[in-house]
Amino acid sequence: xxxxxxxxxxxxxxKKRQNLEKNAIVCARYDKYQFQTVKKASSExxxxxxxxxxxxPTFEDLHQDIFDALYKTLPKxxxxxxxxxxxxxxxxxxxxxxxxxxxxxxxxYTKLDEFNAALATLSLTSGVIDLLPDLKxxxxxxxxxxxxxxxxxxxxxxxxxxxxxxxxxxQGAAKECSEMEEAVLSWGTGSGTAQRLDHSEKLKLAKRIxxxxxxxxxxxxxxxxxxxxxxxxxxxVRQGTEEIYSVESGDNVDRxxxxxxxxxxxxxxxLELYEKxxxxxxxxxxxxxxxxxxxxxxxxCIDNSGSMGGDAEIWxxxxxxxxxxxxxxxxxxxxGIHFGSANEVRVFTFQWDDYSVFDVIDFAEFFFGGGTDFxxxxxxxxxxxxxxxxxxxxxxxxxxICDVSEPWLKEFIQWRDEKEVTVFSVIIDPxxxxxxxxxxxxxxxxxxxxxxQVIRAADIQEDSCMDDAGSIFTFV
Numbered sequence: 051x052x053x054x055x056x057x058x059x060x061x062x063x064x065k066k067r068q069n070l071e072k073n074a075i076v077c078a079r080y081d082k083y084q085f086q087t088v089k090k091a092s093s094e095x096x097x098x099x100x101x102x103x104x105x106x107p108t109f110e111d112l113h114q115d116i117f118d119a120l121y122k123t124l125p126k127x128x129x130x131x132x133x134x135x136x137x138x139x140x141x142x143x144x145x146x147x148x149x150x151x152x153x154x155x156x157x158x159y160t161k162l163d164e165f166n167a168a169l170a171t172l173s174l175t176s177g178v179i180d181l182l183p184d185l186k187x188x189x190x191x192x193x194x195x196x197x198x199x200x201x202x203x204x205x206x207x208x209x210x211x212x213x214x215x216x217x218x219x220x221q222g223a224a225k226e227c228s229e230m231e232e233a234v235l236s237w238g239t240g241s242g243t244a245q246r247l248d249h250s251e252k253l254k255l256a257k258r259i260x261x262x263x264x265x266x267x268x269x270x271x272x273x274x275x276x277x278x279x280x281x282x283x284x285x286x287v288r289q290g291t292e293e294i295y296s297v298e299s300g301d302n303v304d305r306x307x308x309x310x311x312x313x314x315x316x317x318x319x320x321l322e323l324y325e326k327x328x329x330x331x332x333x334x335x336x337x338x339x340x341x342x343x344x345x346x347x348x349x350x351c352i353d354n355s356g357s358m359g360g361d362a363e364i365w366x367x368x369x370x371x372x373x374x375x376x377x378x379x380x381x382x383x384x385x386g387i388h389f390g391s392a393n394e395v396r397v398f399t400f401q402w403d404d405y406s407v408f409d410v411i412d413f414a415e416f417f418f419g420g421g422t423d424f425x426x427x428x429x430x431x432x433x434x435x436x437x438x439x440x441x442x443x444x445x446x447x448x449x450x451i452c453d454v455s456e457p458w459l460k461e462f463i464q465w466r467d468e469k470e471v472t473v474f475s476v477i478i479d480p481x482x483x484x485x486x487x488x489x490x491x492x493x494x495x496x497x498x499x500x501x502x503q504v505i506r507a508a509d510i511q512e513d514s515c516m517d518d519a520g521s522i523f524t525f526v
Contacts, residue, residue, distance in 0.1 A: 070134035072111040074144035075118040076126040085117045088168050091250030094257060095168060098175060106182040112140045116174055119147055120160035121167035138205045139182050146212055147174070152220040159227040164249035169230055169256060170223040177219025181207040233259050233269035236276070237407050251407070258411055264364070268414055271368035279372035282523035283379055298336040301327050305334040346442030346471075347383035348373050348526055349431040353448035353478075354390045354418035362478050366447045367414050369476060372523055373445060374410070378402045385434045386413050389427035390420030397430060422452040425462075428473075428499065432465055443502070443526045446475040450496050462499055474502040476522055 089095045095113075102109040119125045127148060133141050147153060160167040183205040207215075234252050237259070259265045297307065310332050313323040326332045350370040358366065370386050377384035377400070386398045398413040428444070435442040454462075466473060475496035497504050503525050 071128045071132050072108070072134050072137055072140075073115055073118075074112075074128050074133065074137070074141045075115045075122070076128055077114060077118060081118055081122065082114065084121070084164075085114055088117070088164050088249065091164075092168050092172075092253045094172055094253075098172065102175075102179060102182075106179070108137050108140050108182060109179075111137065112143065112182065113171070113175060115140060115144045116147070117167055117171045119144055120156065120170050120174075121162065121164070123162060136183070136205060139207055142207055142212060143178050143181055143216070146216040147220065150216055150220045152217075152224050156220060156224045156227065159224070159231065165234075165252040165256070166227045166231065168249070168253055170227055173223040173226045174219045177222060178215050181212060181215055229266075230256050230259065232273070233266065236269040236273035237265075237410060255407060255411070258408075262415060264415060265411065267361075267364050268367060271364060272371050272414075275368040275372035276375045279375045279523040280379065283376055294335045295338050296336040297333055299331050300334045301330040301332055302334050303327070303332075305337070307333045307335070309333065345380060345382055346435055347385055348377050348443045348445065349385045349387060349434055350445045350447060351387045351389060351427040351431060353422060353446075354388045354394065354416075354420065355422040355449075355451070356419050357422075357449050357451055358478070359417070359419060362449065363417060366476075366478060369445075369447055369522065371410065371414065373526065374400060376523060376526055385431070387427045387430055387434075388416050388418060389430075390418035390422065392421075392423040392426050394418045394420050394423075395426050395430050397434065399434070422448070424448075424452050424454050424495070424499070425458050428462060432462075432469075435469065435471065442469070442471050444471060444473045445522060445526065446473065446496055446500070447478070448475070448496065449478045450475075453495050454498060459498055463501075466499070466501065472502040472525075473500045474522055474525060475500045475504045477504065477506045 089099065099110060099113060102113075106112075125148070127145065128141070130141055156170060160170050234255055237255060259269065310323065310326070313319040323332070350373050352366050352370055354363075374384045374386075376382075381402050383402065384400045386400075388394075388396045388398075396416060396418075398409070398416075400409065400413075424446070428446075431444050435444075465471075477496055503522065505522055
């Protein structure tokens with residue numbers, strides 16, 4: 051049979067010819083299956099495919115190539131001469147990706163990591179999509195009269211435009227992976243339930259974070275406050291497991307009473323002490339195991355009034371999520387109460403060993419933005435605290451612009467003391483939008499019903515003050 055070479059440098063032997071490739075990265079059947087699995091978990095990847103496939107005939111294969119270039123252990127580039135006509139732009143784009151200076155940095159996130167590879171694919175695709183040829187420029191087997199001749203060069207992107215687009219897209223993808231990995235880590239891990247999210251859950255979480263500026267800002271503080279909460283708890287002074295309850299006779303010198311120890315001051319009385327030790331007749335402190343107290347829940351009341359909007363809201367919720375972290379460590383129930391006006395109360399309850407990261411996200415995103423009423427949330431907190439589990443803690447987080455009635459205050463303090471509940475308060479001063487004179491009239495409101503520490507955040511934008519305000523984690 052005659053042997054020849056076609057226009058694309060592919061050897062032809064008679065009617066047989068080597069199959070031309072649509073993928074610029076060598077792609078096995080398993081690679082296609084892998085990407086299909088990731089797309090099933092990501093509605094954004096599916097939407098991207100649906101939107102662009104209609105306009106760009108080569109998009110589906112480029113989508114696969116970008117994912118493979120980012121995810122595979124050793125992505126192998128297809129030879130240019132083996133690429134199918136019409137796929138010139140795909141090849142040039144992938145070559146530009148592999149040659150870009152940011153590629154190695156990006157691969158540190160995406161190699162064999164489905165979550166980051168999917169994120170980077172979304173970002174990178176959006177940056178290079180305009181480089182693909184549309185349907186009119188694709189080669190056709192049957193041409194109508196008046197159609198322009200097929201020109202492979204028309205399908206190749208302009209080198210300058212290509213370089214600029216890829217450089218920006220690669221840098222954007224690397225930044226996206228870095229930010230989202232940190233954000234998902236902040237939301238998706240904890241001390242006990244410590245969410246080990248699979249890639250599909252991470253993608254759902256990332257989608258919600260990308261759509262919410264509030265969650266993006268909060269993620270930066272949540273990780274710091276979680277670490278602060280854990281640190282404060284671990285550095286607490288640990289009390290012994292035993293307590294003194296009486297006096298007994300024995301031979302333990304370490305627990306000997308001071309009156310017995312005084313015998314050592316006289317040479318003759320020393321002999322008497324030695325005799326008492328040998329006969330186990332020394333007066334010593336009697337110890338018993340300390341009864342481990344069961345603690346009730348921690349209830350955080352978060353002010354959702356209009357004056358608490360913006361950065362104050364972010365900071366208050368970061369404190370609340372730090373308290374949730376402590377509950378996991380101490381195996382306690384956590385309840386977060388969002389409150390505004392008298393009829394605006396929403397309770398989120400978390401069992402220390404049974405909640406999802408999406409429950410936490412729902413809690414973090416909620417905000418009333420109304421008025422302020424302290425009595426309703428504290429009454430709600432009283433109902434949340436189970437009668438069989440005293441020793442609970444209530445933490446009020448507010449700018450303090452509200453007052454309480456004397457009859458209510460008297461009744462609440464009585465309940466608080468009977469149930470041995472400790473009420474702490476964190477006052478957020480600097481972000482209040484109201485006049486200083488008005489604030490001063492409510493300065494002592496939180497102290498009226500608090501019997502625990504009242505912490506005033508003088509300037510919560512400073513790291514030192516974050517540590518001061520984080521001291522609330524020491525007391526619960």
